[in-house]
Amino acid sequence: MRSVARLVANRVLLPCLGALLVLSLWEATLLAYHLPAIVLPSPWAVAATLVELVGTLAFWRDVGVSLYEFTLGYVIGVVLGVAVGTLMGESRGFRMSAAPVVESLRFIVPFAWIPLTILWFGTSYTGKIVLVAYAVFFVMVVSTARAVAQVEPTLSRVGTMLGMDRWRLAWNVHLRAAAPGIASAARAAAAIGWIAVVAAEYIGASAGLGLMITNAATSLATAVVIAGMIVIGLVGAGVSALIRWGSRTWLDYR
Amino acid sequence: MSATPGTPAIAPPHRLPPRVAGWMLGGAGALIALCVWALLSQVLAGGGGVINRLPGPLIVAREFAHYVTGDLVRDLASSLRVFLIGWLGGVALATVAGLLLGRVGVLGNIFLPIVEAMRPVSSIAWVPLSIVWFGFGLTSKIFLVGLAVFLVVIVYAVDGSRRVPDDLARTATMLGMNGWQRFRSLILPGTLAEVLIGSRVSLMAGWGTVIVAELVAADSGLGAHLISVEQSYDVPAVMAAMVAFGLTGFAMNAAFSWVERRLMPWRHERGAHER
Numbered sequence: 001m002r003s004v005a006r007l008v009a010n011r012v013l014l015p016c017l018g019a020l021l022v023l024s025l026w027e028a029t030l031l032a033y034h035l036p037a038i039v040l041p042s043p044w045a046v047a048a049t050l051v052e053l054v055g056t057l058a059f060w061r062d063v064g065v066s067l068y069e070f071t072l073g074y075v076i077g078v079v080l081g082v083a084v085g086t087l088m089g090e091s092r093g094f095r096m097s098a099a100p101v102v103e104s105l106r107f108i109v110p111f112a113w114i115p116l117t118i119l120w121f122g123t124s125y126t127g128k129i130v131l132v133a134y135a136v137f138f139v140m141v142v143s144t145a146r147a148v149a150q151v152e153p154t155l156s157r158v159g160t161m162l163g164m165d166r167w168r169l170a171w172n173v174h175l176r177a178a179a180p181g182i183a184s185a186a187r188a189a190a191a192i193g194w195i196a197v198v199a200a201e202y203i204g205a206s207a208g209l210g211l212m213i214t215n216a217a218t219s220l221a222t223a224v225v226i227a228g229m230i231v232i233g234l235v236g237a238g239v240s241a242l243i244r245w246g247s248r249t250w251l252d253y254r
Numbered sequence: 255m256s257a258t259p260g261t262p263a264i265a266p267p268h269r270l271p272p273r274v275a276g277w278m279l280g281g282a283g284a285l286i287a288l289c290v291w292a293l294l295s296q297v298l299a300g301g302g303g304v305i306n307r308l309p310g311p312l313i314v315a316r317e318f319a320h321y322v323t324g325d326l327v328r329d330l331a332s333s334l335r336v337f338l339i340g341w342l343g344g345v346a347l348a349t350v351a352g353l354l355l356g357r358v359g360v361l362g363n364i365f366l367p368i369v370e371a372m373r374p375v376s377s378i379a380w381v382p383l384s385i386v387w388f389g390f391g392l393t394s395k396i397f398l399v400g401l402a403v404f405l406v407v408i409v410y411a412v413d414g415s416r417r418v419p420d421d422l423a424r425t426a427t428m429l430g431m432n433g434w435q436r437f438r439s440l441i442l443p444g445t446l447a448e449v450l451i452g453s454r455v456s457l458m459a460g461w462g463t464v465i466v467a468e469l470v471a472a473d474s475g476l477g478a479h480l481i482s483v484e485q486s487y488d489v490p491a492v493m494a495a496m497v498a499f500g501l502t503g504f505a506m507n508a509a510f511s512w513v514e515r516r517l518m519p520w521r522h523e524r525g526a527h528e529r
Binding site: 010011014015017018019021038039040081093096097098099100101104105107108109110111112113114115116118120121133191195198200203204213216217220226227228229230232235236237238240253 | 376470483499
């Protein structure tokens with residue numbers, strides 16, 4: 001009984017105390033420095049703005065655009081990345097010849113591509129889709145190649161003994177054995193891809209959450225900025241949870 | 255090249271040693287990629303398609319050389335200053351906070367949920383707010399980089415401060431260490447070792463944040479240069495600036511690996527085996 005009480009205290013009461021502390025610190029700063037709402041709105045103003053935003057159609061359009069760009073780019077990036085990564089893991093020659101190109105492109109972080117995608121594709125959705133696909137692709141290539149190369153050698157021998165050829169082995173044995181590693185890379189890639197969409201929308205976009213919060217920042221609607229940040233965080237966490245749930249239900253054969 | 259008489263040669267004599275073969279394959283791959291790029295730029299040069307502004311590798315190389323002899327040093331110094339101050343500040347704060355939250359149970363229970371709630375909001379989502387708060391200058395960028403690095407490193411710091419190996423803890427008890435000695439020789443080194451890994455992971459997070467912050471609040475640095483050439487539709491210069499970003503990221507990673515090998519040689523014992 002006592003341990004239950006302690007668990008409740010540690011897991012519920014103390015975190016609530018922490019949240020309360022942050023909120024009161026926030027309010028105290030407002031009171032102490034008499035900050036105007038354009039610098040720091042009160043937590044209640046942010047909450048009210050969030051509720052108000054959720055009721056508007058424009059907000060859902062921005063969320064929808066960002067999610068559309070993310071989803072399409074993510075799927076393209078994951079499929080291509082896993083395919084190329086598997087090839088790199090399976091064939092030594094391909095790995096060695098592709099490594100310098102992959103390694104040197106990997107160091108050009110996706111954000112550095114934003115101006116170029118704007119020059120190439122304008123403020124359309126295509127530019128963001130390409131950017132997300134690029135960001136996700138390199139995460140997936142590197143970790144898929146590693147996961148495939150680290151598959152238990154016994155499994156390959158069993159497959160060979162059962163008369164599988166090289167590509168059957170890759171598809172039926174290696175990819176499946178590497179799947180948990182690939183799934184956790186897919187989750188990391190989703191976080192990077194999601195934030196790449198937001199960053200790209202800061203710089204050139206016609207709609208989306210990133211544009212929404214930069215527009216709000218330039219018009220000094222700080223409550224909207226903070227509400228938008230919360231939404232960006234929630235969507236990112238939601239996508240991550242969805243992928244974790246998916247990989248748990250589809251890949252749980254360990 | 256010849257095996258001792260009587261024992262069969264392991265590899266056929268005409269085979270190249272694996273390292274040379276690797277270099278040749280890698281060189282061939284890079285060459286093919288460059289050729290494809292050059293060819294594509296030729297094909298797309300006259301077209302009116304979506305991608306009608308792709309300069310060839312030679313033009314980009316020339317533009318890069320031009321940039322290196324020109325403003326690169328000034329831009330790079332400005333970007334690196336933001337990065338270094340933010341990165342060092344973020345790592346230092348995360349180490350102290352990680353030790354406190356990891357070792358003091360009550361503080362951990364109160365504040366770790368807040369850190370966890372903040373982590374999904376990438377520091378890049380903070381860019382507009384940071385500009386409202388701190389303006390376009392150095393402060394807002396340092397804040398953003400520091401935040402990005404802090405949110406990565408604190409996880410490693412908390413983890414390292416809590417994961418003291420049992421046998422070492424028992425040894426410390428056996429040696430009659432008091433609280434301070436335990437902290438100095440057991441908890442602190444373990445935490446710092448994890449922080450070192452975290453700071454490596456945070457390198458690219460911090461560098462990416464510098465890029466985005468400079469693209470949005472474009473007053474100085476590589477990102478500001480990138481935006482200014484983008485706005486004058488100078489595609490070769492844009493690509494040259496991207497090369498500069500890539501090379502800087504690569505150099506930072508290499509420098510950090512070198513420092514890491516110096517500080518913690520046991521981490522690289524696998525590399526030593528391969529020699």
